[in-house]
Amino acid sequence: MPAASLTAIRSFVATPAPARPALPGRRAFAFKGAGKRFGDKIVLDGIDLDVQAGQFLAVIGKSGCGKSTLLRLLAGLDRPTAGALTFGAEEEGHSRTRFMFQEPRLLPWASVVRNVEVGLIGIAAGEEARQRALAMLGEVGLADRADEWPSLLSGGQKQRVALARALVGQPQILALDEPLGALDALTRIEMQQLLERIWLAQKFTAVLVTHDVAEAVALADRVVVIGEGRIALDLDVPVERPRRRGSVELARIEGKILDRLFG
Amino acid sequence: MSLATRLALGRNFIGWLLPALVIAGWELASRVGIMPANVLPAPSAVAEAFWRLTLSGELVRNIGVSTARALAGFAIGGSIGFALGLANGLSTLSRGLTDTTLQMIRNIPHLALIPLVILWFGIDEEAKLFLVALGVFFPIYVNTLLGIQSVDPQLVEMGRVYGMDRRALFLRVILPGALPSIFVGLRYALGIMWLTLIVAETISASSGLGYMAMQAREFLLIDVVVLSILIYALLGKLADSLARLLERLSLGWHPAFQNG
Numbered sequence: 001m002p003a004a005s006l007t008a009i010r011s012f013v014a015t016p017a018p019a020r021p022a023l024p025g026r027r028a029f030a031f032k033g034a035g036k037r038f039g040d041k042i043v044l045d046g047i048d049l050d051v052q053a054g055q056f057l058a059v060i061g062k063s064g065c066g067k068s069t070l071l072r073l074l075a076g077l078d079r080p081t082a083g084a085l086t087f088g089a090e091e092e093g094h095s096r097t098r099f100m101f102q103e104p105r106l107l108p109w110a111s112v113v114r115n116v117e118v119g120l121i122g123i124a125a126g127e128e129a130r131q132r133a134l135a136m137l138g139e140v141g142l143a144d145r146a147d148e149w150p151s152l153l154s155g156g157q158k159q160r161v162a163l164a165r166a167l168v169g170q171p172q173i174l175a176l177d178e179p180l181g182a183l184d185a186l187t188r189i190e191m192q193q194l195l196e197r198i199w200l201a202q203k204f205t206a207v208l209v210t211h212d213v214a215e216a217v218a219l220a221d222r223v224v225v226i227g228e229g230r231i232a233l234d235l236d237v238p239v240e241r242p243r244r245r246g247s248v249e250l251a252r253i254e255g256k257i258l259d260r261l262f263g
Numbered sequence: 264m265s266l267a268t269r270l271a272l273g274r275n276f277i278g279w280l281l282p283a284l285v286i287a288g289w290e291l292a293s294r295v296g297i298m299p300a301n302v303l304p305a306p307s308a309v310a311e312a313f314w315r316l317t318l319s320g321e322l323v324r325n326i327g328v329s330t331a332r333a334l335a336g337f338a339i340g341g342s343i344g345f346a347l348g349l350a351n352g353l354s355t356l357s358r359g360l361t362d363t364t365l366q367m368i369r370n371i372p373h374l375a376l377i378p379l380v381i382l383w384f385g386i387d388e389e390a391k392l393f394l395v396a397l398g399v400f401f402p403i404y405v406n407t408l409l410g411i412q413s414v415d416p417q418l419v420e421m422g423r424v425y426g427m428d429r430r431a432l433f434l435r436v437i438l439p440g441a442l443p444s445i446f447v448g449l450r451y452a453l454g455i456m457w458l459t460l461i462v463a464e465t466i467s468a469s470s471g472l473g474y475m476a477m478q479a480r481e482f483l484l485i486d487v488v489v490l491s492i493l494i495y496a497l498l499g500k501l502a503d504s505l506a507r508l509l510e511r512l513s514l515g516w517h518p519a520f521q522n523g
Contacts, residue, residue, distance in 0.1 A: 075424065095426075105421040109439040109516040118435075121426045149516045165425075 026088060028053040028173055028205035029074065033083035035229075036069050043069045045229040046083070051222075053088055053172070056199060056206045058216035060257065061226035067209045068177055070226065074207060075099040075175045088172070095123060095169035100176045104158035106150040112161055113137060113146040119165040136168040137161070139198060156187035160194070167198060174199075176208045180215070189245070192219055200241070213261070217254045218243055225260055233260045304486040309493065312486040321475070326494065329460060329471040332388070333498075336395025337456050344400040344452075345445075348407025352441070353433070358408075365404065373397045374462055386467035391460065398459035399452040406448025410441030443517060446510045453502040461495055 028051045036044040043066045051057055061067040072078045073085060075097050090096055098119065106115045116133035124132055137143050140160040142153075150158060159179055166174055176195075180188045196219055199206050210216050216223050217237055225233035235257065239249050286306050292298040293305030300308065316322035347365070351358040373394060384390035414437050422436045464473020472491050479487035514520050 077420075077424065099424050101417070101421065103417060105417050107418060107436065107439070109442075109514075110435070118422075118425050118427075121431065149521070151516065151518050151521070 026053040027051070028055065029085065029087045031070075031073075031080075031083065031085050034073065034080040034085055035082035036066070036073060036078065037081045042229055044073075044080075047231060049224065049231065049234075051205060051207070053205055054203050056219060056221045057208070058220035058223045059207065059209045059226060060211065060213060060216050060223060060261070061232075062261065063211065065226045066229045067226050071099075071175045071177050071207060071209050074173065091172060095119075095171045097173045097175060098166040098169060098171035100162055100166045100174065100179045102178045102181060104150070104155075104162040106158055106161055106165075108150055110150075111147050112142065112150060112153070115150060115161055116164045116168050119168040123169050133164070133168055136164040139167075140164045140194060154187075156183050156191060159183065159191060163191075163195065163198070167202065167204075170202065171204055173205045173207065176206065176210075178210055181211070188215075195219065196241070213254050213257050214245075214250075217250050217257070218245055223253075223257060225257060227261075233257065301483075301485065304489060308486045309489050312484070312490045316475075316487065316490070322494075325470060325472050325475045326498075329464065329473070330498070332391050332464075332471065333395060333456050333460050336392045336460070337399050337452065339392065340396030340399035341403050341449075341452060343396070344403030344448075345407050348404045348445075349411065352408045352411025353437070362408075365401075369401050369405070373401075373459065377463070377466060381467050386469060390467060391463045391471075394463045395456055395459045398455040402448045402451040402455060403445075404448075406444045406451070407441065410444030410448075411437060413444065414440035443514060446506065446514070450503060450506045450510075453506055454499065457495060457499045457502070 030051065031047045031049040034044065034047040034049075035042065047070065059067045059070060069078065073080055077099070087096065106112075107118070110118075113130060113133050116136055117129045119136075120129045120132060123129075134143060134146055137146055140163055142157060142160055142164070145153065145157070150161065153161065162179065180191050183191060192215060195206075206219075208216065208219060220237055223233075223235045223237060224231055225235075235253065237250075237253055239247075239253075243250060289298070289303070290306045293300065293303070293308075298305075304312075313322070347361065351362055376394070376397070380390045380393055384393065418436050418440065419432065422432045427435065460471075461473050464471040465477055468474040468477075472494060476488050476491035479485070479491070511520055
């Protein structure tokens with residue numbers, strides 16, 4: 001892609017609220033024949049996955065199938081032992097990949113807003129960092145808790161702070177490792193809606209690893225099922241947003257995925 | 264005055280209730296003659312000794328000398344212990360190199376070195392400083408090391424993923440995470456500090472509280488002996504209170520410090 005059109009796309013990204021899919025043809029990242037071995041154990045093998053910028057991808061699989069390893073490769077926490085992982089062009093003022101863990105992993109000795117500022121290390125500092133962190137806390141609905149200790153928050157609120165920390169640096173890719181797994185069912189649905197709302201507004205590429213098929217289908221544009229280290233199913237979810245939970249369409253896709261997982 | 268402050272004052276007061284009762288009972292026992300004055304003088308006699316020595320300036324001078332010794336020894340031993348604790352917590356090479364040796368030395372009671380220390384330094388200041396520094400070193404070292412080793416590795420990984428360099432990782436994740444354990448070491452070390460100083464001053468000194476007590480023993484001034492012991496107790500309590508205050512100020516985030 002020529003540089004001129006790339007800049008054109010960048011300025012397009014900066015303008016608010018164009019309809020999705022916003023960026024046809026631009027690549028966020030691609031695995032090409034990627035594999036990962038730990039000693040003799042092959043965790044991932046021959047993964048080919050090309051993901052467009054702005055796409056919401058869900059990765060499902062039974063535990064131990066390698067889906068978390070895929071995410072760690074994406075976030076640079078591990079390196080592939082075979083094949084390659086390439087990224088699209090880096091945009092100025094954006095961090096490339098942010099990782100949201102299964103646990104909130106907030107610093108207990110830093111106030112809520114200082115925890116969000118961690119997401120701006122190397123991007124902004126001082127008063128600017130504080131203002132951006134406060135704005136992001138507003139997005140997740142916790143502006144009034146900015147100066148409290150994390151230990152005073154509930155599990156769902158902590159995970160919202162972690163989401164704010166991940167997004168405050170405006171990442172191009174957000175990698176989520178079952179971040180809602182430990183929440184109760186209602187808080188979880190609330191968080192899913194929050195995540196979808198912010199994703200629609202900020203247009204990052206989201207990669208959500210989950211074991212919850214309903215969650216994957218409700219949120220994702222595309223669902224990838226991993227089994228025994230390979231991609232077993234790669235499925236688009238062509239359902240309009242806002243999606244209605246429990247609709248026939250979503251249930252049909254969910255059934256298809258479950259069939260593949262247990263069939 | 265709000266109810267909360269009144270309750271807090273009440274809680275502070277309640278700790279002093281028992282010592283006050285003991286002193287009252289002790290005074291009574293002395294007055295009615297159950298407790299002979301050559302075994303334990305009455306609190307009023309001790310208070311008199313306190314006043315006498317304060318007027319002569321002897322008490323203030325000796326407390327000053329002892330406190331200076333204690334703090335100097337603490338500063339030396341504490342900073343070496345803290346530095347080595349940090350080094351061994353952060354670097355496996357440093358730990359591999361020194362930890363075994365330190366653990367061996369740790370098992371020698373430092374007061375057992377007194378004969379050797381007297382031979383080396385005589386009864387000069389160095390002898391006291393050396394013993395206090397050595398006594399203070401180990402609790403600080405062990406707890407600093409333990410604190411750093413027990414920092415949540417998930418938080419360290421988070422810090423790395425979010426782009427913290429080594430300096431930021433140390434200042435924002437590792438050091439605050441190790442702080443509760445470091446404070447445990449600090450408070451323990453303060454106890455050892457006074458203990459070591461008392462013993463060292465009792466055995467070999469020409470000034471200080473321990474020396475004052477030994478001199479008083481020579482002249483059978485039992486009220487001064489008791490006074491020195493009480494002052495040690497108060498100084499120990501003072502040091503501990505200061506450490507607790509510092510703890511409360513810097514560990515405000517810790518759930519254990521949020522309700523009191």
